[in-house]
Amino acid sequence: MNTSSALFGDFYALTMAQGYWKNNMNRQAVFEMFFRRQPFGSGFSIFAGLGTLMKQIQRFSFSSEDLAYLQSLGIFEEPFLKYLQDFRFTGSVWAMDEGTVIFPQETLVRIRGGLIECQIIEGMLLNIINFQSLIATKTARTVLASGNGAIMEFGLRRAQGFNGAMSASRAAFIGGAVGTSNVLAGKEFGIPVMGTMAHSWVMAYASEEAAFQAYADLYPEHPVFLIDTYDTLKSGVPNAIKVGKRLAAEGKNFGVRLDSGDIHYLSVEARKLFDAAGLTKATIAVSNDLDETIIQALTDQGAPINSWGVGTQMVTGGVEAAFTGVYKLTAREDGQGQFLPVMKFSDNPDKTTNPAVKQVWRIQDPQGMAVADVLSVDDPVNPDILEKGGHYVFWHTSGDYRHFSHTLEGTAEPLLKLRMEQGRPLAPSPSLEEIRSLVRSGLASFDASYKRLLNPHIYKISITERLRGLKRELIKAYLGAL
DSSP states (O other): OOTTBTTSSOHHHHHHHHHHHHTTOOOEEEEEEEESSOGGGOSOEEOOOHHHHHHHHHHOBOOHHHHHHHHHTTOSOHHHHHHHHTOOOOSEEEEOOTTOEEOTTSOSEEEEEEHHHHHHTHHHHHHHHHHHHHHHHHHHHHHHHTTSOEEEEOOGGGSSHHHHHHHHHHHHHHHTOSEESOHHHHHHHOOOBOOOOOHHHHHTSSSHHHHHHHHHHHOOSSOEEEOOSSOIIIIIHHHHHHHHHHHHHTTOOOEEEEOSSOHHHHHHHHHHHHHHTTOTTOEEEEOSSOOHHHHHHHHHTTOOOSEEEEOHHHHSOTTOOOOOEEEEEEEEEOTTSOEEEOOOOOSSGGGSOOOSSEEEEEEEOTTSOEEEEEEEEOOSSSOOOOOTTOEEEEEETTOSSOEEEEEOOSEEEEOOEEEEETTEESSOOOOHHHHHHHHHHHHHTSOGGGTOSSSOOOOEEEEOHHHHHHHHHHHHHHHHHO
16 A cells, blocks of 8 residues: 555545646645544644654655556546646645644644645645544543553554554554554654563463463563453462562562453452562553543542553544544635635534634743633734733634733744745654653643543633634625625
8 A cells, every 4th residue: 555645635636636737726825724623522632643744745646557547537637647747745834843732723734835736635634634633632631541650552453454553653652652562663653662461371371370470481571461361369460479479589570461350449459469468569550441531530549550551442532533623725826926815604603714824822821831822814924923011802713702802921932833845844853752742741831620531621712803804804705795
């Protein structure tokens, strides 16, 4: 499967591209990606996938086999297919830092280029950012639920195919997982690889004790025994204690993993038995279809758990099938070379977009805590600039009567930064460690009320007076044309 093929996109992007080409409409345009609602009922999301996008966007092209396939469909003209032979993205990319805490309606990625190239990359861009942002968000919530504990990503076997597994491992690490069971992801992304043993290992030996001992002989530096193959408290824990005492005599430690049953009860009882045997340093890991709600319940109940193996619920999104990111045209060049703001209208206010080329500002108070995010007009000649000491009125993104006044006493940071120009990246992508560190520091700048699992406080996303005025002018002009 060639993931760098420009066929990795929606069919309508190519049919529209041929129309733009045939009608000589390949003028400059600006598209922006944003999302409409938080997944999981969350108070925040995590922006992920930018590093993958930057690599893919540079490799995106049509092979001879791709063009032969398009020709076989019988709807693309030969001159247009010849045009696609040399297709490469030559535009610019503005984006937030990967790992930024994000909210609905604000621009995450801004693409400027010819209308054709902006249109052709749409499907690929949304596929990458939507999925990785979903998984990074799920993982960040899981880490918070554990009290910032050690979350291991164990989801390869339940992920949606090869690329789903690889993307999920990358995104989960960004979101705060300490490692992955996916060995190829370890190689490709530098993520620590982790794992214990399967029930088949225990069943392959004549006795549970023999299985544990053989594993300890092979991996004497902190082996982890799976103790629920037969009977956790009557067999698994006693046999782990026998082997654990031999390891302790050699100055080594061990751990156990619980994968079934009443995790709270079994972890408490196992902890008692280990401590009574003098094995107070023995660690307890748990798995078994965990999610953030289960983990928070166990954490709140004081379950003596050292690490958590989370698979299905984390790498698939669990109850949330998809991230709601969309990609919309916000400005286009007219026949005289001037950029015109454009917007989508809808009877549903949530689907009416915000026009113009935009910047996103994160306002923080003097203590560095986030107060609100604000969308502004990023006109290259006369952009909105939020300055310290300024007094502003910010409006709801719908442009209606809802607003608040704010005197900027802290900082206002522009979140969108130029990443690529003329199809070339301006700097190397940061490491995954740097990105996951940004997630941690970013979340720390938000009050706990925005991060709680249930009924989180709603963070303010607003637009400037200028952007509100522009939006209302376009709505008025549209209504007048009806």
